[in-house]
Amino acid sequence: MMDCIFCKIAAGEIPSDIVYQDEDLLVFRDLNPQAPVHLLLIPKAHIPSANQLTTENSDVIAKIFERIPALAEELGFDKAGYRIVNNCGEDGGQTVSHLHFHLLAGRSLQWPPG
Numbered sequence: 001m002m003d004c005i006f007c008k009i010a011a012g013e014i015p016s017d018i019v020y021q022d023e024d025l026l027v028f029r030d031l032n033p034q035a036p037v038h039l040l041l042i043p044k045a046h047i048p049s050a051n052q053l054t055t056e057n058s059d060v061i062a063k064i065f066e067r068i069p070a071l072a073e074e075l076g077f078d079k080a081g082y083r084i085v086n087n088c089g090e091d092g093g094q095t096v097s098h099l100h101f102h103l104l105a106g107r108s109l110q111w112p113p114g
């Protein structure tokens with residue numbers, strides 16, 4: 001997707017603060033952090049949102065979630081806890097149309113969110 005900012009980040013065309021990457025997924029720090037740790041976890045392949053997940057493209061979701069415990073341990077918030085968020089579509093507050101999960105940690109997070 002030529003006009004997708006997260007595809008450009010995944011391709012290395014736009015700089016980002018990368019925490020982890022492999023063939024299928026990329027983890028980088030959010031530009032506008034909402035917590036002391038605020039990571040974005042994305043599939044490298046373009047999937048617009050959770051609403052476009054299918055049996056053909058959903059393997060990467062397991063890969064993303066399997067990576068989370070290792071990230072939590074490496075960054076030191078595994079014991080304190082964290083929150084994983086996906087915003088889907090306009091009412092969900094999604095502003096970037098490339099599927100991503102927010103991983104927030106480092107402070108006590110309120111529920112429900114605003």
Ligand code: AMP
Binds near residue numbers: 033040086087094
């Ligand atoms: P959402 O509102 O769920 O679509 O989340 C999009 C997130 O992407 C927001 O938290 C933005 O701060 C973040 N964001 C947008 N552009 C960049 C960028 N170039 N690098 C890092 N994070 C970004």
